[in-house]
Amino acid sequence: MSTGDRTTQAPYSLQAFYDEMFGTREPIRRHYEQVFRRFSQMRPEELAAKQQGMERRMMEEGITFTLYKPEQAQPLERTIPFDLIPRIIPQEDWTMLEAGLIQRVKALNRFVHDVYHEQHIIKDGIVPRRMVIANCYFRPEMMGVEVPGGSYITTSGIDLIRDASGEYFVLEDNLRSPSGFSYLFKGRSIMKELFPELTLSCSLRDVDHSLNRFLTMLRSLAPGGKSDPVIALLTPGEYNSAYYEHAFLAQQMGIHLVEGRDLIARDHKLYIRGMKGMAQVDVLYRRLDDDFLDPLVFQPDSMLGVAGIMNAYRAGNLAIANAPGTGVADDKAIYVYVPDMIRYYLKEEPILRNVPTYLLSRPEERDYVLQHLPEMVVKETSLSGGYGMLIGPAATRAEIDAFAELIRRDPGRYIAQPTVQLSRAPVFQDGLMKPRHIDLRAFVLQGAGEQMHVIPGGLTRVAMKEGSLVVNSSQGGGCKDTWVLA
Structure with missing residues (x-):
């Protein structure tokens, strides 16, 4: 796609993906019009100067992420790649997402409490006992422990994706110690400095107050209700x-x-x-x-x-956030049962759907996945950060055969999902807008008594390599500022 303006003269191919900025029926999606106009009017050297200014600020302030790779003798500390073009979410989309995220985390928190107390969901046959008791994150030491304020999951990072039709799905629940908060807050701060007139004119939901909400949630957990814990x-x-x-x-x-x-x-x-x-x-x-x-x-x-x-x-x-043992709900095999948890604990239908997922401990599902490995994404249930994965469409025959052997040896260790064509958004590289795949890490905060707050927008993560579906910072991914329109 060529827009006829300065920064996007190279073709921008939509292909069979949902594009956040460019539509098929309308050239520019309505909620992106101001941003597109502003960026398309800027000269490449002007944008390059802003990108360099952002990278310099990040380096000066130490906004870094350390990469650990087996082939490197020393870990590599680097600034996380941060793209200038924001990802924009219309208010009506965010209203639905916010409700769905609150619903999901509320059910997950009740599940963790149940697991360490009466275990009703196991006794009623909704979640198999072996998947809980044999889970590497299950902590018998937490049985019967009453956690302050009833909040096991004070912080959560729920990863969302959009498919080729633009529908949102939950990809993963990160409930132990999710990261990415700082990139969200610092990214917005730097964008306000670089594009003050744009951030003001677009009327955005504020994220700065969420730090106060974060502190309020932690304070609410103080044993004995201390006023100044x-x-x-x-x-x-x-x-x-x-x-x-x-x-x-x-x-x-x-x-x-x-x-x-x-x-x-x-x-x-x-x-x-x-x-x-x-x-x-406290x-x-x-x-x-x-x-x-x-x-x-x-x-x-x-x-x-x-x-x-x-x-x-x-x-x-003492209150500990997140509570020890919370990881029992973080496991990728338990993820399959979250829609059932919502129905069981809340008596509601899930607002946000899971990506279709195969449990490889089930023989019939394992056989199907082994026959279709080149089309699948396979994940080790207890790992995160993009580790322990096979992305079938990008793998060699040798890699697929090796992973098939791992699955046969220990099938309960893996789940599989069909490859979802993640939505794309433009990034600014070499003076051009180029499409890259993205996801969204949404942050939900929970205090005592089910006080809930979803940070507006969250963190959009970007696969910086063309065609790549891996957005994790630990695997070289970058991020964008995420704007929710007020």
């Missing part, structure tokens, strides 16, 4: 790939940024060591996995957590 963010440390985000969130919310060595558990309470002595921690927003949280309970050689932290938690003197 001490809140700390527990990070694995500066070598973690998302350390920038940990530091950013702690600074923006005015909470303590701590490592395990800064904390001590005594008398079933958790304390921060400080220059003025010790202060009791709420811990942890950004490390269960395994490393408490060496007395989980992985005994962990140096990242705090010995005795689970005693403080079980005694009711």
Whole structure:
């Protein structure tokens, strides 16, 4: 497609994909008209200067992500590729998405509570017992524990995609320790600086207030309803790939940024060591996995957590967000049952649909998938970040045969989905608008008593390579600012 303006002289092919900006019946979708007009009027060198300015700002502020690859001796720290052209969601679309996300997370939270208490959903035959008890994220230590405020899933990142017809689907639920908040907030801040007249004229839903909502949700979890609780963010440390985000969130919310060595558990309470002595921690927003949280309970050689932290938690003197054991609902095989959870717990029909998914532990579904592997995306149920995947259409025959053998050896370890033609949006590269595949990570915050907040827009992730469907930051993907029209 050629638009006749300065920045898009090369053909922009729509192909058989849903394009967020360009339609088949209307050249430019109505909600994109102002953005398209502004970008198409800019000279390539002007856009290139803004892109360079954005990259310089990100580097100066340390907005980085660390890539760990087996072939590299040292991890690579880099700025996350950030595209200038925003992704825009009309208000009516967002109203539907917001309702669907709240519905989904509410049901997932009730499922986690049920799993660690009465297990009604298992007894009633909705979810098989083996899929829960054998789940690597199931924590028997959480059985019968009453979590502060009833919130197991304080933060969640729900990944959404659109198919060739433009319909939204849920691709994954990230419930343990989802990342990407900082890119959302910093991306909007930088876009406001680079395009002040455009962000003002488009009348956007604000995201800045969501940081206050985030803090409010954490405060609401404080045991005993303390009015001024001490809140700390527990990070694995500066070598973690998302350390920038940990530091950013702690600074923006005015909470303590701590490592395990800064904390001590005594008398079933958790304390921060400080220059003025010790202060009791009421709420811990942890950004490390269960395994490393408490060496007395989980992985005994962990140096990242705090010995005795689970005693403080079980005694009711500490809230932990997200609650230990939440990962039992994060598993990609459990994902298949989320629509059933919504019907079971909420007595409602799901607003957002799952991508059709095959459980390879079921013989008939496994046989079908093995016969159609070149058309499938296969995922290891307990992994995230784009690891442990086979993308059939992009794989070699040797890769497909090797993955087929892995499935035969341990079928319960994998699920499969038909390859969805992810929607595309234009990115600015080399002075041109070029189509790239995208998804959307939507962030849902939950406090005590099912207080819910969905951050407007979320984070649009971009597969920066032409034709690629892999959008994960850990695999080289980039991101865009996501605008919800008010």
